[in-house]
Amino acid sequence: DAGITQSPRYKITETGRQVTLMCHQTWSHSYMFWYRQDLGHGLRLIYYSAAADITDKGEVPDGYVVSRSKTENFPLTLESATRSQTSVYFCASSAYRDTEAFFGQGTRLTVV
């Protein structure tokens, strides 16, 4: 199906473990984004990518790593998960810098 999909939808992991959240889009959009959603903060930008092999930090990048070897995929890795990274993570994509962003369904991550 066309669109933007995130996997897994739900994940529980332990403190200190590495976890990777996947994001895949079928539109060949140039831009991709990762946001986290926390109560009282709305959504905050973690990292974004303007094209394959081009990534940049957002508002809250600490503790996260991204890569973009292919246009359609933008995985987000928590190298050593902490409880403060318990959140709902949203991936988004947009065709160009001056077009709107489309969001995935989100991944609810719980770090215990």
Added chain:
Amino acid sequence: AQSVTQPDIHITVSEGASLELRCNYSYGATPYLFWYVQSPGQGLQLLLKYFSGDTLVQGIKGFEAEFKRSQSSFNLRKPSVHWSDAAEYFCAVGYGGATNKLIFGTGTLLAVQP
């Protein structure tokens, strides 16, 4: 620094009543402004956007928003609310002149009473 403020955390309206959700932004130049809606357990869906031109913007599901530069506001309105409108609503501004990199407000949770 750019910011978005949604002063109402939680609003309850009766079905059929009118609705206005407030949004104020801070940005030096003409902003790109958005309203998104998030239903429980779902992703974000774009309701409407303002890039330039007519300051009254029509969106999906019967929503509209008005850009008021003098008040730095972009309030969302609907003349008659339906029970299915119960959701969380987010106002956002494009960061640094971009339309796709967004700064979000903290959201307003809308409850609809029968």
